[in-house]
Amino acid sequence: MHSRCPCNVFQKVAGIIIGKTDVKSFPDRKNIGMDRFTFGFTVKDSPDFFINVSTWGNDAYVNGLASSFNIGDCGEKVSLKVVNYIMMLGNRTKGDRFCPMVSKKLLVTEAHSQVCLCADMDTIDRLLPLIHLPVKDSRDFYSLGDIVANGQKLDGSVINILAAVKSVGHFKQFTTSDGRRGQRLEVRLFDDSVLSFPLVCWDREAIQLMQPLIPRETVLFIADAKISFDSFRSGMVATVNSKSIITVNPDTREASLLFSYAKEVSESGALDQDDMPEDVPVESITDVYTVSQLMQKARENPEALFGITYSFISKLDLDSSASKVIKTRCSKCKFLVTEDLNSCINQLCPGKGQIVSATTGFDLLVDFTDHTGTLHACSLRSPVAEKALGCTTEEFISLTDGERTAMKWKFLLERCKIYVKIIPSPKMKSGIRGMVLDCSLADPGEVKQHMSALLQQRL
Structure with a gap:
């Protein structure tokens, strides 16, 4: 002893x-x-x-x-x-x-x-x-895919992680019920096996280290990160604790290979297509915005923004060819694929070399407009699109051109109640991208009530 x-x-x-x-x-x-x-x-x-x-x-x-x-x-x-x-x-x-x-x-x-x-x-x-030298063996780490695959078996474990930074969230401060002040920052990680994984920081020192990091251009070796199962997300999450040592852009072969991958996958657009922060239940979204408020607030907040807007659908190309309205995408990387292919053509797909798992559905880009502006190229995809249009993809394919045009004008230039999620997107000219979570024709009385409230806020 x-x-x-x-x-x-x-x-x-x-x-x-x-x-x-x-x-x-x-x-x-x-x-x-x-x-x-x-x-x-x-x-x-x-x-x-x-x-x-x-x-x-x-x-x-x-x-x-x-x-x-x-x-x-x-x-x-x-x-x-x-x-x-x-x-x-x-x-x-x-x-x-x-x-x-x-x-x-x-x-x-x-x-x-x-x-x-x-x-x-x-x-x-x-x-x-x-x-730039990790405090642990540079080869001793879990990939994000390993963490996801092991799932709750790793709950409570302390492990090493090598991953690239996908996004740095918004710094949040809070006060607990007993009066103690705290803070929180969430960083999204990715590697060649998983395109989005949460890392949470609670300590101010760790947050100060993370905040200036450049997304998609930074690799981290995190020694002794705690892994736990988050029941709210129904998935695993990593947490920086007082035992953790974070090495930014490690000078190792493994980090260099990951950095090269991060650059390639970022340039390919795969990160934008897969950039789907966890959705919240539509019924829990209550904040109402004008289009200009949505865009301004989204640019100020690096995290996903959820809100409601009462706007007109100003672009809805339902009368295009069916191949432009209904598309098939790889389930893993969201790249467009054709149904006759056995594997995804994206060289950076996490499922490369495997039999492709694909989904087919409505895949539209819509614009919505109100008196303050227009938000362009928002994604409207199945199953949200099927619910909004009241039509399945099989039913849509069987419609005549006239029937498709009639469906289009049911929504085009009509005031709609749109639940939307806005996320940062460097590929978009506006710097943001919208996704429609729910859409229906708006009740005039409801529109009047909320528009009056927004006008009072401006006054």
Whole structure:
């Protein structure tokens, strides 16, 4: 059995900050009514070694120190107390369970320690490349496809993930029922097996690291991410916790291959076609917008926007040839395919080489317009289109040209109640793309009521 070393050693250590936790406070047992404050950070000074640093002290000292540096900074720790301990969970302290696993830790206190940014350029030049080296074996990770395939078997597991950033969501702040303040950021990941997977960050430090990342041009190696089953989504989700170390654009072969794939799949348009954030039940959508409000709010919010608009259908090409109205798409990558093909022609399809799984249905682009503007090229697809038109694809194919035109004019230039989802889309000239979730002819009384309310808001 190993035992804890009883001696404390004071050393000077220089390294780059690769991880950092939020400041937390606890009641001070020695001084009733007072709080002690703490936060931790992780330092790397060579390709193979990193170490955890625990900081304790009063409010001013700890918060002042925490705000003086960020992940990626090169710090110089002077006269730090080094404490040896065992890399066995049974011998770790309660606090150690929330830190990355290492063989030693450093303790920073106001009385015995100093932390400052390194000013020596030679040292900085030596340390900076270390920020791109994962703290775990670069080959030891789960693909997103592995996570999805294992499903709830991984619930509660802590694993490593290598994935590219698809989108960075909107930073949200909230207050819990007991008055505590919190924050949340969701990042969507993808790789060559899954085109969208959620990663949630709750800590402010992790959020600050994630917010500036460039979607589709950034690869992450996330060491010790927690995997759990989200019953609301009915799927798996990854969470960054205090044990996690995130390496941005790792300098590894595996990351380089994924970066090349991310560039290719982004340019192919597959990410836009598959960019379908989880829909919410239509009946839960209650916010009403004009078209201009929808477009403005969507541009300000990088996440999916759900809303209702009472607008006119200004483009609905039902009288085009059936092949332009009804299309077949690959179920995995959403690329257009022909029914006689045995496999998807998209070279970047996650199901490449497999027997194609395809769906056939209405696949329309519609415009809707009100007094404030027009939202162009919104997707109206089955089964929403079938419900709105009151017609299946088989029934539509059997209609005459005159019957199709009559169906078109039932909606064209008529005021409709449209439930819509708006998402960012770099491929679109407007920068956004709309998807119709439900559509029906609007009740005049309902239109009058909501239009009056919107007018009152403008006044």
